[in-house]
Amino acid sequence: MATFLGKGGTVQVGSNAIAEIRSYSIDENIDVVEDTSMGDAAKSYIASIKDFSGSVDVLYDDTDTNGQTALSVGSSVTLNFAPEGTGSGAVKLTGTAIVTGKSVTATHDGLVESSISVQGTGGLTTTTY
Numbered sequence: 001m002a003t004f005l006g007k008g009g010t011v012q013v014g015s016n017a018i019a020e021i022r023s024y025s026i027d028e029n030i031d032v033v034e035d036t037s038m039g040d041a042a043k044s045y046i047a048s049i050k051d052f053s054g055s056v057d058v059l060y061d062d063t064d065t066n067g068q069t070a071l072s073v074g075s076s077v078t079l080n081f082a083p084e085g086t087g088s089g090a091v092k093l094t095g096t097a098i099v100t101g102k103s104v105t106a107t108h109d110g111l112v113e114s115s116i117s118v119q120g121t122g123g124l125t126t127t128t129y
Helices: none
Strands: 008-014 023-033 045-059 076-082 091-105 113-120 127-129
Touching: 008 023, 045 091
Parallel strands: none
Antiparallel strands: 008 076, 023 045, 045 113, 076 091, 091 113, 091 127
């Protein structure tokens, strides 16, 4: 069984790595439709439509023009999630998403951070670099 360190992963907007990533998450789901009919002893379902959503938490960097600032609210972007990094043969999860939210937080004794939320406009595809 392979295991990976989180620090090796990255998220890209197209082929551009987002700078200063602290963490990210992806939630992939599929709707189900009940297809139970009269006479069935138990409910049954069939798989329907896939979607995904996620977020990327970063240290705020307004000079990251191809990464953080490219993720403006309302924009449609292609994202590549790379849990293992971008080395040859590493797994890549790719999908088109709309940026649905962006927050910036700061404390008097900490760094300025930002959280970016996305909603997929289709499913994720799994390939390799």
